[in-house]
Amino acid sequence: MKKKVWIITLALLFVLSSILAGCSGNKPSSAKSKTLIFGRGADSKLLDPAQVTDGESLHVTEQIFETLVKYDKKTTEVQPHLAESWETSPDGLVWTFKLKQGVKFHDGTPFNAEAVVYNFNRWMDKSHPEHKGGEFPYYGYMFGGYKGDKGHVIKSVTAVDEHTVKFELNFPQGPFLSNLAMPPFAIASPAAVKKGPDQFAQKPEGGGTGPFKFVEWKKNDSITLEKNKEYWEKGLPKLDKVIFRSIPDNAARFTALQSGDIDMMDGLNPNDVQLIKGNNKLKLYEQPGMNVAYLAFNTQKKPFDNPKVRQALNHATNKEGIIKSFYAGMAVPAVNPMPDIMWGYNKNIKDYEYNLEKAKQLLAEAGYPNGFEVEFYAMTEPRPYMPDGKKVAEYMAEDFAKIGVKTKIVTYDWQTYLDRTGKGEHSMALMGWNGDNGDPDNFLYVLLDKDNTRTPDAGNIAFYKSDELHDVLIKAQRATKQEERTQLYMKAQEIIKRDAPWVPLVHATAPLASKAEVTGFVPHPTSNVDLREVDIK
Incomplete structure (x- = not known):
């Protein structure tokens, strides 16, 4: 009798467990949450993409927010994204985008033309009520400043209808479409931003249309x-x-x-x-390696206001030695600020040879026969273009000492490093750049034009101000034919090489x-x- 009851009990338990399993949901019991843990070298600065320039911030915001257009998976060819299509006027002054319908921000509000208008007005207009939370540096870099500035590219952004937005430009901009694909120009929920721009940069809850x-x-x-x-x-x-x-x-x-x-x-x-x-x-x-690592001289401070001093330190830099010691061969010496894999690269420019005697001669000609003492900023967090900034600085400092330039290496955490160099507090500093859009403008104008010496987020941390270079770069921006732009960028690289605001170090395969x-x-x-x-x- 007991045996029979035991068998019946087991049968009932089996049936009950089967029913419970069937009621547990559509996923099989073996299904598990897929979590990817991505290890990186430093924390983000902010999480409002319009407020940052560093990769550690943008790598996160790219998952949350999306742009009107995007790059191909493997190249910088521009493809539709939140905008399904676009057309431009023959003179390049009017761009009209048709937006994808049915897309919503994470807070449930609709993505539409008014949202696009809101974002661009917020970025460009310093009097906008939500032009807060930072300095919107990338907007200034890529679009010639802000509303009211002489070189500002965008005249107006208007909603033609719910799913059509029109950009009117003050003058043509060759890289305009490529610029729009950059992560800082992702569209955020107006409702989320209006709750508080400062808070939004720390907790962008509900703010994007992205996959996460x-x-x-x-x-x-x-x-x-x-x-x-x-x-x-x-x-x-x-x-x-x-x-x-x-x-x-x-x-x-x-x-x-x-x-x-x-x-x-x-x-x-x-x-x-x-x-x-x-x-x-x-x-x-x-x-x-669409990047560059470089040593920037603050040309507004002595002795780096003298081009011969800057040229001397170019001659005192052993790029091949740096690559051999720190890159395991996964880099090439940088001659120009942009890598040779990009169109517009000037392959006819010769680099400053590694020659300590020539370096000493130039220092003497500049009035520093015994050298000088200077602080040398070096990042401690690894970057794609520089795996160990402090050790690279130490290596370079040994050669600088041989020509009488005594350096004190200074380090800070990454956020502080960016803040201090963006304000121009350094005399010379290691830095680097990952190209954003495949256009020479993104290297030469952003990093070396006088427009981008604006503090506290200067892109041009050499604070190098050349009217000659500026005229060439603006002509290149406003030209619409790539052949014409190429010739102008080749001229720009000649000017930069002569004036030597940097020591371009390497282009690295990361x-x-x-x-x-x-x-x-x-x-x-x-x-x-x-x-x-x-x-x-």
Whole structure:
């Protein structure tokens, strides 16, 4: 009798467990949340894309916010995105965009032409009630300043109807469409921004149309995003959650990848590349070198107001030695501010040779036969263009000492470093740039034109002000034919080489790595991080 009851009880339990399993939802019980942990070298500065220029901030905001147009997966060719199509007038002064319908911001409000108008007015007009939360530096870099400035490109942005927006320009701009694809010009929810621009830059809740929503930011630790289940691109994203984790040391980050604590990382030490290649549990990505690492001289401070001093330190820089010592061959010497993989590059320019005697001669001619003492700013966090800034500075300082230039190396955390150099507090500083849009304007105008010496977020941290260069770069911006623009940019590179506001150091191939289970990631020459199609198998 007891045996029969026991059998019946087991049968009932089996039936009950089957019913409960069937009621637990549509997903099989084996399904698990897909979380990607992305290890990086530094924390973000802010999370309002219009307020930042650093990759650590923009890599996060790219997942939350979207632009009217975007780049192809592997190139800087511009493709439709939130705008389905566009047309331009023959004179290049009017651009009309047809917007995708049915798209909503994460807060449920509609993406439409009025939202586009709001964002551009907020960025360009310093009297706008929400022109707050930062300095909107990229807008000034790419569009010639702000409303009322002499060189401001955009005359007006208007809503033709709910899904059509019109841009009228004060003058043609060759890279206009490419500029619109840049992450800082992503469209945010007006309703979310109006709640408080300063708060929005820290917690962009509900603010974007992108594949992931903001959840939490633990400063100097992690930023957590979750899947936007109402995302307008069907089947995307494939991940349920993304966590950006800050691990400043490259070696420690690589150890975290090997141990499985993170799933993906940038800032891989070049010397570790071979370890990745020999490990079938890991995967290597090589990001094309559309970047430049450089030493900028603050030309508004002595002795760097003298071009002969700047030329002398160019001659005292051993670029081949730097590449051999710190890049494991994954870089090429930089002759010009832009890499030779870009159109408009001037291959006829010869670099300053590494020649300490020539350097001493130029210092003597400049009135510094015994050299001088100077602070040398170096970043501590690894960057795609510079894996170890402090060690590179120490290496360069040894050669500088041989010509009498005694340096004191100064370091700060990344956010402070950007703030201080953007305000011009340095005498000379290591810095770098990842190209944003494949156009020479994005290197030469942004980094070296007098327009971009505006503080506190100067793009031109050499504070180099050349009317001759400015005239050439503005002509190049306003030309519509690439052949004409190419000739102007080649002339611009000649002027820059002569005046030597920088020591261009290297163009680096930036390695990234992930677990072998990670699929769908494509490294982009702009260094953009697109996680929409990334999956974990």
